[in-house]
């Protein structure tokens with residue numbers, strides 16, 4: 001698919017400095033798109049921008065913004081002015097791994113803003129403009145953790161379920177209005193965020209860890225043709241067993257047990 005022809009020239013990636021977000025930047029740059037890259041850390045964003053500008057002769061701008069700030073959308077609006085955004089990737093997220101009550105209410109609110117409120121606000125703002133132009137695309141990164149209760153990943157899993165349902169619902173609302181929406185449901189992916197969480201050995205039910213490139217390639221391939229994609233055949237198989245074969249109680253128990261073992265909880 002020619003992304004520029006279908007959606008327009010400019011993509012915004014929220015959470016672009018490393019991992020899956022940086023991988024989206026590589027692929028969209030290779031497709032010739034101009035990029036707006038957002039994350040908190042200026043240095044890795046700047047390095048990535050320089051690399052992509054030199055390699056692909058595209059326009060790349062960077063905005064440093066904490067997407068957990070209550071006024072994150074306003075900061076982004078100020079920094080990009082009225083620039084048209086044709087493809088939005090909301091990738092940034094954080095998780096707390098551990099017993100639910102051990103995390104502070106304040107941190108829960110921060111994670112909720114980062115994982116749910118800011119993507120909601122951004123999809124509302126940029127999606128409305130795309131609908132006026134009758135073209136555009138939105139990709140929300142979500143996770144297999146959001147398919148069922150996932151003990152010790154409780155808030156993260158709940159926020160990821162929110163994003164999947166948001167994307168799938170908008171896929172239906174907007175599919176005949178020129179705007180494609182997809183929820184990209186990844187399983188374990190070898191990113192700095194995942195590797196820094198120090199996952200250990202876990203149960204028997206664990207699919208292969210994917211690379212960020214694999215996740216992004218599959219997601220872009222499915223954009224426009226379906227409301228959500230589970231990346232990786234191992235993840236699809238595991239999800240099939242968990243959602244369609246096992247009783248829900250057992251699926252939830254397996255998720256909780258696996259997380260507990262992986263993180264020695």
Ligand SMILES: NC(=O)c1ccc[n+]([C@@H]2O[C@H](COP(=O)([O-])OP(=O)(O)OC[C@H]3O[C@@H](n4cnc5c(N)ncnc54)[C@H](OP(=O)(O)O)[C@@H]3O)[C@@H](O)[C@H]2O)c1
Nearest residue numbers: 015017018019020039040041067093143188189191193194
């Ligand atoms: N990796 C996995 O195993 C996995 C599995 C399933 C789903 N996912 C989903 O895939 C997405 C990306 O995961 P990842 O592993 O690539 O994450 P990561 O390696 O931790 O990278 C996250 C990106 O988001 C940015 N970010 C984090 N907090 C931010 C904040 N408060 N404000 C602005 N930017 C922020 C980070 O940049 P700065 O630190 O510079 O701000 C970074 O660029 C997430 O939505 C995650 O839920 C990942």
